[in-house]
């Protein structure tokens with residue numbers, strides 16, 4: 211029914227339905243994010259993130275984690291883009307999302323709606339399939355998504371529209387004494403395919419210069435520090451364009467190629483470490 215509306219009416223309707231979820235920061239799950247500990251950690255699960263998981267066939271898994279504190283609200287929504295193949299699939303063929311709370315309680319996300327919502331930043335119509343909102347337990351929630359057909363979903367976590375932090379590898383939750391800006395403590399991951407180590411010290415230019423190779427590639431773009439290591443071999447414009455940014459301020463190169471382009475800007479946000487400290 212929704213698809214038969216003219217685009218303008220559809221957009222107006224969708225905006226009026228759900229304006230609040232418009233600015234979720236995107237995080238794309240990688241093929242190597244097959245378990246919660248291998249996947250990314252949202253350091254503050256109350257900050258709004260849109261986790262994208264796409265699958266080519268049944269039986270694939272992607273996973274991530276989110277840390278919450280006592281007194282927080284745990285807020286999660288399961289969404290698909292209103293286009294095929296996802297929108298044509300029955301609920302039983304859409305990826306299954308199982309969340310495990312810090313005390314081990316399993317939350318299987320039950321799909322009970324298909325409510326359209328227009329996300330104005332990327333001009334995409336999504337459908338809400340399920341929403342969970344409950345008082346949080348303190349600790350790390352694990353999310354495991356298992357596919358049952360070719361499909362992509364978005365899991366929206368949190369609702370605070372401020373810049374959030376995502377880290378990869380084995381992680382301890384940040385201690386209360388740590389200032390919120392730089393990173394959580396990270397130990398090198400034992401089983402993670404993408405171990406990365408960041409420290410609690412600030413993101414200075416000296417630190418960026420230390421990470422000047424394809425093995426550990428940090429770059430500054432518009433005053434923020436990014437860890438581009440994983441992006442080098444995924445970049446559609448070739449690895450050398452990214453490798454040339456390692457250890458230096460890449461603002462001019464990035465802007466020369468991609469200023470004002472949505473996809474590169476969004477992709478970049480997946481690799482944010484934090485603001486450059488002068």
Ligand code: HEM
Nearest residue numbers: 438445446447448451452463464467468473474475477478
């Ligand atoms: C961290 C920085 C960068 C990010 C996150 C990034 C991201 C992306 C993304 C997402 C695309 C695909 C765009 C699309 O499908 O519409 C792309 C394409 C491209 N990028 Fe970048 N890029 C970065 C830096 C650069 C730099 C510095 C250069 C050049 C020196 C460059 C050259 C290109 C080219 C030529 C393409 C088009 C490839 C094609 O269509 O075949 N990129 N980039």
